[in-house]
Amino acid sequence: MHIPIAGYAASIELANDLVSTSPTVRGEEALPDLAALSGLLAGHDPVAGHGLRAPVQEDVFQVQLLRREVRGIMETETAEQAVAGAGVLLGRAGLAPVLRREPGEAGGWRWFVPTVKDAPLADELAAFVGVGLLGVVRALGHERFRPCAAPGCRGVFADVSRAGRRRYCMPELCGNRHNVANHRARRREMI
Numbered sequence: 664m665h666i667p668i669a670g671y672a673a674s675i676e677l678a679n680d681l682v683s684t685s686p687t688v689r690g691e692e693a694l695p696d697l698a699a700l701s702g703l704l705a706g707h708d709p710v711a712g713h714g715l716r717a718p719v720q721e722d723v724f725q726v727q728l729l730r731r732e733v734r735g736i737m738e739t740e741t742a743e744q745a746v747a748g749a750g751v752l753l754g755r756a757g758l759a760p761v762l763r764r765e766p767g768e769a770g771g772w773r774w775f776v777p778t779v780k781d782a783p784l785a786d787e788l789a790a791f792v793g794v795g796l797l798g799v800v801r802a803l804g805h806e807r808f809r810p811c812a813a814p815g816c817r818g819v820f821a822d823v824s825r826a827g828r829r830r831y832c833m834p835e836l837c838g839n840r841h842n843v844a845n846h847r848a849r850r851r852e853m854i
Contacts, residue, residue: 671799672798674795675792677792681729683820683833688817694727697722697723736808737819739805742804749793753789755785795821807823807827811837
């Protein structure tokens with residue numbers, strides 16, 4: 664698998680979705696089996712487009728462990744700690760950035776991180792996510808790693824939005840819950 668460094672936003676979306684499957688965030692395991700792992704990966708076309716092998720049952724536990732590592736990196740206090748953590752993810756399979764000309768581009772050069780042939784799925788995902796984490800720190804800054812703003816939620820995420828104003832780990836869930844709670848509180852005050 665060759666992971667383009669410039670495509671870090673897709674890597675971060677996978678990282679965010681992976682971290683949000685944790686029982687710490689959802690209250691129950693949202694990545695319990697092969698079907699859930701396959702569904703998670705299917706929702707991320709850039710991952711599938713990079714030659715990622717199909718997951719097997721043995722991959723589920725390893726990806727759950729990876730999820731803990733990724734969350735830990737998102738919770739770091741400094742950019743240096745985040746970079747070191749992302750470096751550990753990249754180092755899991757002995758990876759190093761490679762400069763390669765991409766066919767079809769107008770003479771442009773693109774950086775890729777290759778994974779080792781037949782690397783375990785968790786190691787390939789670690790490299791994919793590690794590239795994203797490094798991209799966030801380099802392009803957007805460490806302050807883009809944030810805790811969810813929803814009361815009671817223990818989620819974390821990396822904000823790669825243009826404006827940098829994302830507040831919730833899962834906007835469709837945490838954001839809606841928070842907005843509904845605020846709406847109900849305002850209605851109670853009116854009565």
